[in-house]
Amino acid sequence: xxxxxxKKELSLFTFNDLLEHFPYRHLDKTKITPINQxxxxxDYVQVAGRLTDFEILGExxxxxxxxxxxDATGTMELTWFQGIHWVEKILAIGEEYLVFGKLGFFMGKPxxxxxxxxxxxxxxxxxxxxxxxxxxxxEKLKAKGLNGRSIAKLTAALLPQIHxxxxxxxxxxxxxxxxxxxxxxxxxxxxxxxxxxEQYEAALTRLKFEELFFAQLxxxxxxxxxxxxxxxxxxxxxxxxxxxxxxxxxxxxxTGAQKRVLKEIRIDTARGHQMNRLxxxxxxxxxTIVALLTMLLAADNDYQSCLMAPTxxxxxxxxxxxxxxxxxxxIDVKLLTGSTKKAExxxxxxxxxxxxxxxxxGTHALIEEVVQFKNLGLAIVDEQHRFxxxxxxxxxxxxxxxPHILVMTATPIPRTMAMTAYGDLDYSVMDELPPxxxxxxxxxxxxxxxxxxMDFVKQEIANGRQAYFxxxxxxxxxxxxxxxxxxxxxxxxxxxxEPKYYISMVHxxxxxxLKETNMMRFKKNDTxxxxxxxxxxxxxxxxxxxxxxxxxxxxxxxxQLHQLRGRVGRGSEQSFCILLTGSKLSNDARERLKxxxxxxDGFLIAEKDLExxxxxxxxxTKQSGVMDFKLAxxxxxxxxxxxxxxxxxxxxxxxxxxxxxxxxxxxxFLLSKKGKTEWSRVA
Ligand code: ADP
Ligand code: MG
Numbered sequence: 001x002x003x004x005x006x007k008k009e010l011s012l013f014t015f016n017d018l019l020e021h022f023p024y025r026h027l028d029k030t031k032i033t034p035i036n037q038x039x040x041x042x043d044y045v046q047v048a049g050r051l052t053d054f055e056i057l058g059e060x061x062x063x064x065x066x067x068x069x070x071d072a073t074g075t076m077e078l079t080w081f082q083g084i085h086w087v088e089k090i091l092a093i094g095e096e097y098l099v100f101g102k103l104g105f106f107m108g109k110p111x112x113x114x115x116x117x118x119x120x121x122x123x124x125x126x127x128x129x130x131x132x133x134x135x136x137x138x139e140k141l142k143a144k145g146l147n148g149r150s151i152a153k154l155t156a157a158l159l160p161q162i163h164x165x166x167x168x169x170x171x172x173x174x175x176x177x178x179x180x181x182x183x184x185x186x187x188x189x190x191x192x193x194x195x196x197x198e199q200y201e202a203a204l205t206r207l208k209f210e211e212l213f214f215a216q217l218x219x220x221x222x223x224x225x226x227x228x229x230x231x232x233x234x235x236x237x238x239x240x241x242x243x244x245x246x247x248x249x250x251x252x253x254x255t256g257a258q259k260r261v262l263k264e265i266r267i268d269t270a271r272g273h274q275m276n277r278l279x280x281x282x283x284x285x286x287x288t289i290v291a292l293l294t295m296l297l298a299a300d301n302d303y304q305s306c307l308m309a310p311t312x313x314x315x316x317x318x319x320x321x322x323x324x325x326x327x328x329x330x331i332d333v334k335l336l337t338g339s340t341k342k343a344e345x346x347x348x349x350x351x352x353x354x355x356x357x358x359x360x361x362g363t364h365a366l367i368e369e370v371v372q373f374k375n376l377g378l379a380i381v382d383e384q385h386r387f388x389x390x391x392x393x394x395x396x397x398x399x400x401x402x403p404h405i406l407v408m409t410a411t412p413i414p415r416t417m418a419m420t421a422y423g424d425l426d427y428s429v430m431d432e433l434p435p436x437x438x439x440x441x442x443x444x445x446x447x448x449x450x451x452x453x454m455d456f457v458k459q460e461i462a463n464g465r466q467a468y469f470x471x472x473x474x475x476x477x478x479x480x481x482x483x484x485x486x487x488x489x490x491x492x493x494x495x496x497x498e499p500k501y502y503i504s505m506v507h508x509x510x511x512x513x514l515k516e517t518n519m520m521r522f523k524k525n526d527t528x529x530x531x532x533x534x535x536x537x538x539x540x541x542x543x544x545x546x547x548x549x550x551x552x553x554x555x556x557x558x559x560q561l562h563q564l565r566g567r568v569g570r571g572s573e574q575s576f577c578i579l580l581t582g583s584k585l586s587n588d589a590r591e592r593l594k595x596x597x598x599x600x601d602g603f604l605i606a607e608k609d610l611e612x613x614x615x616x617x618x619x620x621t622k623q624s625g626v627m628d629f630k631l632a633x634x635x636x637x638x639x640x641x642x643x644x645x646x647x648x649x650x651x652x653x654x655x656x657x658x659x660x661x662x663x664x665x666x667x668x669f670l671l672s673k674k675g676k677t678e679w680s681r682v683a
Contacts, residue, residue, distance in 0.1 A: 018158055020630060021151070022191055023133030026200060029100070030130050036073035038103055038110045044134065045112075046100045047076060048120055051093050056084060067091060069099060077111040096120040131200065133192050155192050162188075170669035171210070172662050175647060181206040205640070208632040212644035215629070217670070219423030220648050223276075224656055226424075231401050232274035233377045235266070239300030241331060242293065249328060250289075257281075257432035258290055264428050265294055265406065269378075275404035278422045280412050281430030282602035283566025284437070287408045288541075290430075291380045292322055294406060299331060299358045303377025303403075307361045308395075310383050312337045312512050313519060313535060318382065319361040321541065336362035336371070339512035367394045376403045383410040411563050412603045414610040416634040416641055423645075431603075439600050440569040442577040444553070444593045453549065453578055454495045460547050461501065461528045465573065467547035470564055472555040473508070473533035481533065482509060488551060489531045502527040508535050534564070543571035553579035554589035558609035561596050588612060610635055 032048045047069070054067035065080040065087055078099065080087050101115035135151040164185040171181065180202075182190065187203040187210075194200035254262070261279060268275040281287045291307055298305040307322075309315040319335040326333060334348050334357050351357040355374030360366065379395040396402040407425065418427065445453055457467045469492055471485045489505055496503065504518040504527040515535075522530045523542050530545070534556075548568045553561065561579070568575040579593055595608050634641060651663065658667040 015158055015162075018155060019162070019188060019192075021135060021155075022631060023135050023152070025134050026131040026194065027134055028130065029132045032098075034073040035069075035071050035076050035110070038076070040105065042103050044101065045103045046098065047071065048096065048098050049076070051091060051095050051097055053093060054088075054091055056088070069097060077106070077109060078115050079106075079111055079113045081113070090117075131194050131196070152192075159189060159192065168665070168668075170665050171213070172651075172666060174662070175213075179209070179643075181209065184210070204631065208629075208637055209640055209644060211629045211632045212637065212641050213648060214669070214673075215420060216423060216641075216644045217648040217651070217666070219420075220645075220652050221670075222424040223426070224652050226276060227273055228656070230274040232269070232272055232404060233301070233303055233375075233399075233401050234272050235269035235297050235301045235303070235377070235404075237300060238266070238297065241300050241329065242296040244329060245296055245326070246293070249325060251325070252434065254289070255286065255430075255432045255434055257430040258286055261290055261428045261430055262293055264426075265290075266297065268426065269294075269297065269404050274402050275406070276425050277404075277406050277428060278418065278425040279406060279408045279428045279430065280418070281408070282433065283411055283563055284433060284570055285430040286434055287382070287430065288318065288321065289325075291382065291406070291408065292325060294378060294380065295322075295359050296331075298378040298404075301377065303375055304352070304355065304357070304373050305359050305378035305380070305403075306366055306373075306376065307359075307380045307382060308366050309361070309363060311535060312339065312363055313506070313515055313540065314382070315361055315363045316512075316516055317519070317540060322359070322361060331359065332357050333359045333361065336360055336365050337512065338363060338365050340365070364391070367391055367398075371398075373398055375399060378404045378406070380406045380408065382408050411559050411566070412606045414606045414634075416638055417610060419641060419645055420634055436572045437569060438572070438574045440548075440565060440575045440577050442565065442579065442597045442600075444579045444581065444597055447580065447582050450580070453580065456576075456578075457529075457547055457549070458496075460576075461496075464544075465546040466522065466525060466528050466530070466542065466544050467549065468545060468567055469529065469531045469549045470551060471531070471533050472552050473535070482507065485531070485533055492529060492531055496529060501529060503529045503531055506530065506532045506535060508533060534560070540567055541570060542567070544573075546571070546573050546575040548575070548577045550577070550579050552581065553593060554581045554585050556592075557613065558592050558595060558605055561592070562602055562605045565596070565600075566602075 027044055027046070029046065031046060033042070033045050035047050035049065038045050038047070049069035049071035052068045052070050052075070054065060056063065056065050058064055063081075063084065065084045067078045068075050069078065070076075076099075096119070098118045098120045099112065099115045100118075101112035104111055104113055133152045133155065135155075137151060162185075164183070167185045167188055169176070169184050171184070175181070176183070181187070182199075182202050184206075187206040190199045190203035191207060194203060265275070265277065268277060279287060279290065295305040295307065307318055309318055315335065315337050319333065323333055332351075334351070336345065336348055340348065348357065348360070349370060349372070352360065353372050353374060365371070376399045379398065381392065381395070392405065392407070395405060407422070413421075460467060469488060471481070471488050473481050485505075485507055489503070493503060502521070504522040506515050506518050510518075518527075518530075519540070521527045522545075525544060530542075545568050548565055550556065550561065550564055556564070565577040568577060577596075579596065581589070581593070585593075591612065595605065599605065632640065651658070651666075655663055658670070
């Protein structure tokens, strides 16, 4: 019965699951709290005292046994609702007891419901430190007598049955000795039942390291196998298209970072192995042109390429800017999204299959099965945060030889996250903005300053600039969000009446062609103001816009705010971002706004975002499935993660097949977990 419950409630199916159900804290059983010192902040307490009295109160469902114990400082109530009959028999008035349990307060007085009782002996009165594990549990389990402490009894019963051979060492000797790690067997024992804190910490560190290390090793293996064994299409010539564009149609000189990244891509795509590359660059660093040049490289080598964006607006915009950049060249670019008309879709699909179309831009529509290419050689995914790993994998299947894949992030992601979620990818960074950009001035304003903010916008518009007003969007289709936006629109319109001013509005409920018209009007400066939800968030590029007003800014995450802010500051004019909020703000929100006002550095903001929110909330990480460490955290265990990466990289550099004797343990462990790795490729 209890077994079934453990399965249902905590997914504990096997001994191994129980072994890996780690305690969340330990309680020093020898620590006795004087009764007058217990307080609301305490959770589990242990007190010791003499039983003074007990009696049975109430009837039927209200029936309970209430007892009191007394130490030198005060009296505490103990209550039982169940097993009264049994408890009554063992209680002895006048006896000294050790009492342990979860502290509660009833009518202002401390009490423990269903405490654990032990008669106090000399041994437990002055024993050495005894750390008892307390485990995560659920209310339902507690009701069935499986509280966080009684799981300890199960674990305690399990441990003696486990022998060192059941938990064989899996790390090389050198790693253990240099880092003074306990053995794997000791670590498992001590994380549950340590003799002291030091032992616990050592066990915890070793097991955290193990998690991080094997994750890193798996990633590094996938990467190394790809470098060594994968088959990839060859982009070995830089031909007429690339050169013509580069020499005659490039509207600006590339930045040093853009040139460096292009070179990395060229080397990587010319080796005959598949490229899988992550391109990180801050907002506005110019990733689009790098994508286009890579697509031209593919075309020069007679391969098709696709560029996939997360929203229709963005796909449309990429399509527009690529088409216009290429307008004097003879190359066919198409757009495919969910709202492409049926006839047009049919034409595109057959042109892709015949190879007539060399480049295509689109949304998720591109990965549908009906989309077949003649010879797809390159797939670029823009703004990766919104794509899952599975979708990336589907792209690979679009050709018998998997196409090269370039993933571009919207804003930087923290290093520890890149290492864990994208550790199997090669990595390029654009850490330089195009010349002439002025840092965006960001300020936080209260709702009460709205008239002044509106005057400021008027002034900017009078100088020929344009402005965005962004409203929060919680769910794309939420009615409330929509009403909010409409209210905002009316409000903005009251300040900026026609015909002096014209306003564009874009939101998720609009038909694609209406969105497109509204976007184009703003882009052409036919409208001076864009009112929008966050559909505008990624990628939209209107260099003449110089003011970004974010309404209810406290409701956005840091990276999202940074991404939104990146819609301005794309031209040479000084730009402004104004974060509007009400006056009541949580500490976290205040902190976010403060960081944003203080820096424009997306790499720094990404780190702060991770610290403030934790990895679970960062977009895109949930699907990736690689963040679910049991013990380790990419926020709190950065150093350990770095160590794990260094060691796994060194190991594979020296012994890429893990074939030497000293790496035998590792290899065996990986083989035993096969299926989760690409080890089979090597074996
Ligand atoms: P993001 O990296 O955010 O996708 P974009 O590719 O949209 O950035 O580029 C931002 C803006 O900077 C665009 O208007 C683009 O034309 C311009 N740009 C890109 N590279 C350069 C460059 N080397 N010099 C000048 N302007 C550039
Ligand atoms: Mg972009």
